[in-house]
Structures are given as C-alpha cells and as structure tokens.
Amino acid sequence: MYKKMSYTSYEPEIKTKEQAREYAIDYQQWASTKDLSWGEVIHFSNKLSTIAKKFGLVKEFKENGII
Numbered sequence: 001m002y003k004k005m006s007y008t009s010y011e012p013e014i015k016t017k018e019q020a021r022e023y024a025i026d027y028q029q030w031a032s033t034k035d036l037s038w039g040e041v042i043h044f045s046n047k048l049s050t051i052a053k054k055f056g057l058v059k060e061f062k063e064n065g066i067i
Contacts, residue, residue, distance in 0.1 A: 017055045024048060024057075024066045 014020050027044060052061040061067045
C-alpha cells in the first residue's frame with residue numbers, strides 16, 4: 001500500500017494502527033533494496049518514531065528493529 005517511498009516525496013496519511021504497521025513493514029522491505037544516505041536513514045527513523053508514538057507502537061517497533 002505504501003510502496004512509493006522516497007526521501008523527498010510521498011508522505012502517506014496514516015490513520016490507523018494497522019496502517020502504521022503496514023507502513024513500517026513496507027519501509028523495511030523498501031529500505032533493504034536501497035543504498036540510503038545517513039540523512040535518509042535519520043528522516044525515516046524520525047518519521048517512524050513519530051508514527052510509533054502516535055499509535056502506541058514504540059515497544060513493537062523497537063522489538064522488530066524498526067526504530
């Protein structure tokens with residue numbers, strides 16, 4: 001669902017906990033195929049941390065190595 005990721009564009013609107021999980025999974029799959037700069041890593045780390053806090057997923061995301 002959130003496959004169109006890039007550093008400078010495409011900011012999905014995440015409204016549910018399930019969408020947050022799906023975004024994190026898609027990010028992991030996408031990032032594993034890219035050679036990300038440190039700036040991109042920091043950008044997504046901050047974004048995923050914010051999403052995790054919003055939906056109460058901090059522990060889950062940490063356990064799965066997302067943040």
